[in-house]
Amino acid sequence: MAEGEANGTLRVACIGDIHVKEDHAAPYRELFGEISREADVLVLAGDLTDLGKPREAEILAEDLRACSIPVVAVLGNHDYECGCVEEVSRILRAAGVRLLDGTSCEIGGVGFVGVKGFGGGFGRRMLGAFGEPAIKGFVQEAMTEAMRLENAMRSVRQGRVLVVLHYAPIPETIEGEPPEIFPFLGSSRLAETIDRFKVSAIVHGHAHRGRYEGRTPGGAPVYNVARHIEKPTGKPYTVLEI
Template sequence: MSDISEPLRLAAIGDLHVTEDSHQRYRALFEEISEKADVLALCGDLTNFGKASEAEVLAEDLRGCTIPTVGVLGNHDYECGAPEEVVRILRQAGVTILDEQAVEIQGVGFAGVKGFVGGFGRGELGGFGERAIKAFVEESVNEARKLENGLRSLRTDRAVAVLHYAPIPETVAGEPAEIFPFLGSSRLADAVDRFDNVKAVVHGHAHRGTYEGRTRRGVPVFNCAQFVVNERFDRPYALLEI
């Protein structure tokens, strides 16, 4: 385990939804974040339709970010069927896309995945019945497994899980109850709760959700969709001390 104990300032933002017309929309914000935080976490839906041209617009704005940046994709980043190209462009811009890897920055470990739907608690969908249902649940299980593997690979005293979909229902409260099962999965929280060193979870996706909640084990979870954060802090990013 790392013995570095100085607090790390983490800025987290999700749901940028960059379009081809969003030139320099976030550059000044990234410059501001670089002055206030040590690390930036991007919590998915970075583009609006998953177009390479949208990712290039975001990559250009990220030139204003001078601190290490980690992130995950969101469902919008898959819309055009070219998430690999979005990842390639963002990696060239200096973003560490976590999905299949974890990273240590200033003594804090970061692991993350997009996540998937499936529901929460007793309402979580099980893999029984039709083939389509089983495939649906398998996707949810695989995302949780990737998160667990990433967290397990870290050897730090402190770790942060970066997600797009929510791991708990508390941070999607405010969205219509009917769509809760499509906003996240408890399987993600189960993965987090297996590790004592996880100090925080950040996610996006639920634009009308609630800023803060906790997993069953008590790990703080923050909904960092910019719409949620802006309403609470009058700025579109969360600023956490890890």
């Protein structure tokens, strides 16, 4: 049992948007080794690959051999780009990644709940299902992801819960991005779902120029853990104690 687990606190290292490319050799092997010494669990918050290519997933899987702690992840929009999401998922799961997609798992007394999420906007400016079929389809996708998140939340029995997303559930952690693209960076529907439950924290990525920390309307802490975001550790990842 790791030191963090022994004293009742799980140290969770979180990073998103690592965008592994097929022409980069061992881009994260050293970092994953470091994280294994600093934390009890590694969480990857989507955009694991740059273009969703199986070869990119294979490179990530090879680097994860340097990681001696459990790995939990969700996919991001980039992981869908090439239409090979099933193969990418298979490769990562074969490497031992606990890939969450409207599902949950338990590690060291902490429940991890994960879903990719989707866009749609925030608060009173959230897009509604009105007008053309394309708009209704967009909104339906956001609602479906929120429903899958709710179903996963209901399956968790642990008192300590970390929610893992790719898209943002609140606008505060995407501040710094152009306001015009806010509707494509996340949705309040995710926060509305989360706030029906008691959670320890929420992490997401996707907004490379956003802000590190915010809270849902219900008061749950939210962290933008995209690799590009400045974090208290001074590292590309953050470590949460849950």
